[in-house]
Amino acid sequence: MHALLVFSHLRWDFVYQRPQHLLSRLAARWPVVYVEEPVPGAAVDRLECIDVAGGVQVWRPHLRTAEHGMHGANAAAMRSLVLAAMHARNVTPQVLWFYTPMALFMAPALRPDCVVYDCMDELSMFRGAPAELVEQEKALFGHADIVFTGGRSLYQSKRTLHRNVHCFPSSVDRTHFSTPVADHPLQAALGRPRIGYCGVIDERIDTGLVAGIASQRPDWQLVMVGPTAKIDPAGLPRMANIHWLGQQDYQALPSFIQGWDVCLLPFALNDSTRFLSPTKTLEYMASGRPSVSTAVRDVVDSYGQVVQIRSDADGFVQACEMLMHRDAARRRADGRAVDAILARTSWDATAGAMRSLVEGLLQSRLRTARRRPAPAVAAAAGTATGMAAS
Secondary structure (H helix, E strand, C coil): CEEEEEEECCCCCCCCCHHHHHHHHHCCCCCEEEEECCECCCCCCEEEEEEEECCEEEEEEECCCCCCCCCHHHHHHHHHHHHHHHHHCCCEEEEEEECCHHHHHHHHHCCCCEEEEEECCCHHHCCCCCCCHHHHHHHHHHHCCEEEECCHHHHHHHCCCCCCEEECCCCCCHHHHHCCCCCCCCCCCCCCCEEEEECCECCCECHHHHHHHHHHCCCCEEEEECCECCCCHHHCCCCCCEEEEECCCHHHHHHHHCCCCEEEECECCCHHHCCCCCCHHHHHHHCCCCEEECCCHHHHHHHCCCCEECCCHHHHHHHHHHHHCCCHHHHHHHHHHHHHHHCCCCHHHHHHHHHHHHHHHHHHHHHHHHHCCCCCHHHHHHHHHHHHHC
């Protein structure tokens, strides 16, 4: 089967985000094989295959190595497992789709018709990023036919590095978040007002800011929904009115967000957030809830007219109080502004636009191949002889 073969640094069953939204929709056009980074410490090298969605199968390598990620030490074993599975399942990668440049070692063994790099983050800025990631990305730019970026600032950073770069910021499934649902049981007993955040809790979150808000307003309940990654959970602020609820299923997120009075984007302003385009900004809007953010560039530039931008706990508290006390006219005006933003974007539209661009490349290559004249018999024979001699 002609498939869309994906290499990603993210687990499919981690936070449901850009790859899952896009690939579950692109699976209507191509069967999707989603290859995750390997799990180290296995007794024997093996490939776990998991059907996760209609038309999407996850391949999860388990390796005897002690190395994490798409490390060079894992390349040979991973390549062997993936190629064997492709042969056994008759998988031909028509489209090769990268989320991490660190998987580029797979490319020479494959012969796709199109190579896509969906650059959703500036991974080199993340804590624990491999030292060789920057050079690997340069090599991937040379290999890719088309590059997508996950935000406007990221597009500005990458647009001169490749001839065919397109900006596709984070989007939203509006129906999923706007459909009214009951309050989630994990927060139903909490008092009001409730101020909430959903997403990964890592080095990008300003936990000091969260603690400052909670300290200034001990009668407010701060609900923090999401898994902890790359930081020690023991270092999170522990206060009676901060509730760390851990990772929750994507299907359950509306039942949390719709139960909040104001939503937070409490990002630290550091290297890891310089090119951030938070998916949750639009999810908050679709849930009908206002939000307050630090000055993340993509939030300011794209949504500054509806998202309150503040820099510290004092500012966040003031903005939250203002939003909770808006009169009916202000709420209606804000609602119209949010509706205008949401009307311009959806994951269906984003996936459809990406599909059209990729199909255009495939059709262009097909037309080019059809226009090529057939080789002369003598030339073909000479080539064959030359190859045999070499």
